[in-house]
Amino acid sequence: MKSQLSPIEREAAATSDVRTIVAADVGGTHARLALATIGGGNLVSLGKPLTLKTGNYASFQTAWEQFGTHVGAPLPSELAIAFAGPVGGDALKLTNNPWVIRPEQFAEKLHVERYLVLNDFGAVAHAVATLEPAAFDHICGDPGLIPPTGIVTVIGPGTGFGVAALIKRAGAYDVIETEGGHIDFAPLDPLEDQILVFLRKSLRRVSIERLVAGGGLVNIHAALGAIEQRALAPLQDKDLWAAALESKDSLAAAALDRYCMILGAVAGDLALAQGANAVVIAGSLAKRLQKQLPKSGFAGRFIAKGRFERRMQAIPVKLVNHEQPGLVGAAAAFASKFR
DSSP states (O other), rough: OOOOOOOOHHHHTTOOOOEEEEEEOSSSSEEEEEEEEEEEEEEEEOOOOOEEEEGGGHHHHHHHHHHHHTTSOOOOEEEEEESOOOOOOOEEETTSSOOOGGGHHHHHHHHSEEEEEEEEHHHHHHHHHHGGGGEEEEEOOOOOOOSEEEEEEEESSSSSSEEEEEEEEEEEEEEEEEGGGGOOOOOOOOOHHHHHHHHHTTOOSSSSSHHSOOOOOOHHHHHHHHHOOOOOOOOOHHHHHHHHHTOOOOOHHHHHHHHHHHHHHHHHHHHHHHTTSSEEEEEEHHHHHHHGGSSHHHHHHHHGGGHHHHHHSSOOOOEESOOOOOHHHHHHHHHHOOO
């Protein structure tokens, strides 16, 4: 899979010292690994990724070994890894996964001489900074392109809920990695008041991740069932998403619409908090929501910020349609750091 970089960037990379690294995107459910070609401080191309279920592997090392078997050749000695959890310290613990990764052991266990570890949504922000306009679908707000300068709020629902800030300047950018997915959920109407009361019965603290990450639909659906005093049959997460997206079940469809409304409110709050002039949605659930968001209550909740409604209407909200923004961003960040 070719990365969606501009011809100018590819030409610059082609005339520079080109080499191959491993890019990895490790989340709560899946680990994705691919060979990436970099040069001239840019990502030149991204190979076809191998996707592994983290629950089927004891550690990142065993997943790495499986990737080596898949490639059928010795792996490069440079690694860019996007990690779904706080970055820093000797041991990295995934927020929604039992793996523990110790970067100081990369040389011994993976034979990696140089590496870069970054938060998974930090990596997505690097991808947002480098992908071409065709990699983004319009959701609401100003239909124009993402502004060339300013702050872009990068969010995404997956196993968890990622949040980062991209600060774009003329010819350069910075990424701020955050744990914004763990801020408190703020209900905005009586129904959401009841949802919060329901969730508090089983959760000590209700963060936005409990409602707008992958498991959020299950939580909202269960709360709506309790409010209507329905005896709900247990559903697998993927089955509930399918029923909701296909409108096969009215309660599932109602849960999905409420999910989109809450996501819109959260996206707007984060854009205000970061002073953003654009918002980009990515994450493993973004593709599922691609057709749903524009026709849902997302935009209304995003804009509904009182005295700031006019400002919110002017903010372009985009959705990443690239299949592997985490891998693209991890490799791009490595290429820039070790140009």
